[in-house]
Amino acid sequence: MTRIAYFGPRGTFTEQAARSLAEGELVPYDSIGLAIAAVRKGETDAACVPVENSVEGPVTATLDGLAEDEPLVAVAEALLPIHFSVLARPNVDAADVRTVASHPHALAQVQRWLAQNLPSARHVAAASTAAAAIAVRDGEYDAAVVAPVAVEHYPLRTIATEVADIPDARTRFLLLRRPGELPAPTGSDRTSVVAATVNRTGALSELLTELAFRGINLTRLDARPSKGGFGEYRFFIDFEGHVAEPRIGDALAALRRRCHLRFLGSHPRADGVRPSIQPAAGNEDFVSAADWVESVRKGDTA
Amino acid sequence: MTRIAYFGPRGTFTEQAARSLAEGELVPYDSIGLAIAAVRKGETDAACVPVENSVEGPVTATLDGLAEDEPLVAVAEALLPIHFSVLARPNVDAADVRTVASHPHALAQVQRWLAQNLPSARHVAAASTAAAAIAVRDGEYDAAVVAPVAVEHYPLRTIATEVADIPDARTRFLLLRRPGELPAPTGSDRTSVVAATVNRTGALSELLTELAFRGINLTRLDARPSKGGFGEYRFFIDFEGHVAEPRIGDALAALRRRCHLRFLGSHPRADGVRPSIQPAAGNEDFVSAADWVESVRKGDTA
Numbered sequence: 178m179t180r181i182a183y184f185g186p187r188g189t190f191t192e193q194a195a196r197s198l199a200e201g202e203l204v205p206y207d208s209i210g211l212a213i214a215a216v217r218k219g220e221t222d223a224a225c226v227p228v229e230n231s232v233e234g235p236v237t238a239t240l241d242g243l244a245e246d247e248p249l250v251a252v253a254e255a256l257l258p259i260h261f262s263v264l265a266r267p268n269v270d271a272a273d274v275r276t277v278a279s280h281p282h283a284l285a286q287v288q289r290w291l292a293q294n295l296p297s298a299r300h301v302a303a304a305s306t307a308a309a310a311i312a313v314r315d316g317e318y319d320a321a322v323v324a325p326v327a328v329e330h331y332p333l334r335t336i337a338t339e340v341a342d343i344p345d346a347r348t349r350f351l352l353l354r355r356p357g358e359l360p361a362p363t364g365s366d367r368t369s370v371v372a373a374t375v376n377r378t379g380a381l382s383e384l385l386t387e388l389a390f391r392g393i394n395l396t397r398l399d400a401r402p403s404k405g406g407f408g409e410y411r412f413f414i415d416f417e418g419h420v421a422e423p424r425i426g427d428a429l430a431a432l433r434r435r436c437h438l439r440f441l442g443s444h445p446r447a448d449g450v451r452p453s454i455q456p457a458a459g460n461e462d463f464v465s466a467a468d469w470v471e472s473v474r475k476g477d478t479a
Numbered sequence: 480m481t482r483i484a485y486f487g488p489r490g491t492f493t494e495q496a497a498r499s500l501a502e503g504e505l506v507p508y509d510s511i512g513l514a515i516a517a518v519r520k521g522e523t524d525a526a527c528v529p530v531e532n533s534v535e536g537p538v539t540a541t542l543d544g545l546a547e548d549e550p551l552v553a554v555a556e557a558l559l560p561i562h563f564s565v566l567a568r569p570n571v572d573a574a575d576v577r578t579v580a581s582h583p584h585a586l587a588q589v590q591r592w593l594a595q596n597l598p599s600a601r602h603v604a605a606a607s608t609a610a611a612a613i614a615v616r617d618g619e620y621d622a623a624v625v626a627p628v629a630v631e632h633y634p635l636r637t638i639a640t641e642v643a644d645i646p647d648a649r650t651r652f653l654l655l656r657r658p659g660e661l662p663a664p665t666g667s668d669r670t671s672v673v674a675a676t677v678n679r680t681g682a683l684s685e686l687l688t689e690l691a692f693r694g695i696n697l698t699r700l701d702a703r704p705s706k707g708g709f710g711e712y713r714f715f716i717d718f719e720g721h722v723a724e725p726r727i728g729d730a731l732a733a734l735r736r737r738c739h740l741r742f743l744g745s746h747p748r749a750d751g752v753r754p755s756i757q758p759a760a761g762n763e764d765f766v767s768a769a770d771w772v773e774s775v776r777k778g779d780t781a
Contacts (some may be wrong), residue, residue, distance in 0.1 A: 231704050232539070233539055234536065234537060234539045234701075234703065235536060237534070237535055237536045280583070280604075281582070281583060281604070281606060300606070302582075302583070302604040302605055302606050303604055304583060304602070304604050376696075377696075378691055378694055378695065378696040378697075378755075378757060379687075379688075379691030379692075381687060381697060381700070382684065382687035382688050382690070382691035383691070385681075385683060385684035385687060386681075386684050386688060388684070389680060389681030389684035389685075390681075392680055393680065394678075394679075394680040395680075395683060397702065398683070398700070398702045399536075399701075399702065400699065400700045400701065401536060402533050453680075455680060
């Protein structure tokens with residue numbers, strides 16, 4: 178049976194994402210780094226981790242984990258709306274809630290709701306949303322702000338659902354595997370790489386120009402310092418398309434000439450957006466131009 | 480007397496940074512957003528906030544706060560090594576520590592040290608490093624992982640100093656003011672802007688090419704989704720140089736033509752690094768080329 182590592186404990190948004198991305202036994206790990214290490218070592222067949230949140234930004238533990246050690250590739254992604262549930266012990270009414278616990282990022286995303294609906298509750302930081310649910314179950318606090326899936330794991334009463342100050346806050350999750358057969362292109366795909374360049378004026382501009390001149394649209398760019406310092410950077414670049422496409426293969430080869438490049442996967446986009454192909458930048462344009470060069474080399478045409 | 484808002488409570492790394500950046504009365508605020516709002520409204524003369532950490536990445540609350548509402552400019556920066564102190568109540572020895580509290584980011588940055596030095600302690604998440612110190616003072620926990628400055632505010636005993644799993648972890652802080660007279664150029668300066676472009680293939684590549692073609696080196700680039708979604712992005716771009724320099728003014732005018740641009744300040748770099756000027760990209764090159772065009776227009780030369 179397929180085993181999928183995920184950033185646990187049970188009852189988090191990452192568990193929800195893992196359920197939507199793969200069938201099999203879900204195995205919680207205590208950190209993103211440990212979940213990534215599990216698939217790298219072959220303890221599991223895959224790992225599910227968050228990669229970016231529309232409010233908090235990139236998930237640096239995931240980016241750093243992908244850039245270092247043995248390569249892994251993303252084979253699927255999920256986009257989850259970050260709407261929380263508020264759970265309390267069965268005998269506690271909303272009016273009785275004096276303490277409400279959650280991860281600090283979650284508390285930050287429901288501040289307005291808490292001020293309006295539980296105005297007299299003290300806010301307590303927990304290590305994760307699920308840890309907050311466990312603490313409520315154990316009687317430490319009155320209520321917890323959690324992922325909706327948490328109610329399936331902990332015997333708590335739902336006070337509210339769909340709680341979110343920013344209604345369209347979303348987190349994107351990746352399903353990671355060791356390199357092997359890639360998912361087939363669907364026409365709505367995303368390709369991810371990490372590029373390390375020397376610290377030289379224009380180095381990043383050149384990489385992006387290689388993509389732009391081929392009509393390839395970026396979907397994300399994150400610059401992360403290498404080795405914990407601010408001087409040297411790694412660039413995490415996502416763009417439209419699949420490595421199986423001629424135009425994307427051509428672009429990846431050009432990037433590979435210019436920098437240390439690691440392929441982080443090609444997979445279907447969760448939002449289904451299809452690329453708009455620029456004039457002279459379609460796959461058939463790349464194929465016919467390469468065919469023409471081949472003919473010239475053979476002396477068949479000029 | 481000058482009043483400086485900072486992201487508090489008292490005893491945080493941001494207080495340490497504020498002390499190093501400005502003289503005056505330091506006024507703690509409960510969040511980065513409130514500290515920024517204080518200087519915007521004129522409650523204080525300046526605000527000190529973190530902008531990026533070499534381990535955790537960009538501080539999204541600061542970036543979003545700078546991009547929205549009335550403009551503010553950064554007039555100074557500080558680069559602090561993130562080395563923690565571990566404090567306990569006066570009667571508690573290291574061997575007696577059963578619980579250690581801190582902000583989750585701080586706990587993440589001292590995990591190895593805690594495993595080696597306080598192996599039997601349970602880790603408890605607090606809202607800030609200073610909140611953890613307060614909880615220790617109040618008897619809730621045995622020890623707290625805090626900024627070195629915390630020991631000046633809370634009557635606790637120092638168990639360890641210079642604690643950091645990643646010894647060169649650093650955070651950069653900005654001193655923000657309402658627009659007005661800018662700091663003078665020093666020869667080692669940083670200029671910051673936020674650029675909003677339409678979502679079009681090549682839009683970011685064009686902005687970076689404007690800088691690269693003028694020999695201007697980027698020092699940071701962060702892409703943040705606008706309006707909480709993943710579709711539209713804002714780019715926070717830092718580069719070498721000062722708006723008073725002809726080469727930087729020329730580049731800013733070119734960027735201004737291409738996108739919605741907001742100036743976020745020119746100020747001395749904390750690391751003292753001086754730009755390496757590319758051939759034909761010095762200030763005197765820009766001045767003499769502009770003078771030549773002026774002469775041509777007057778009919779004085781050709």
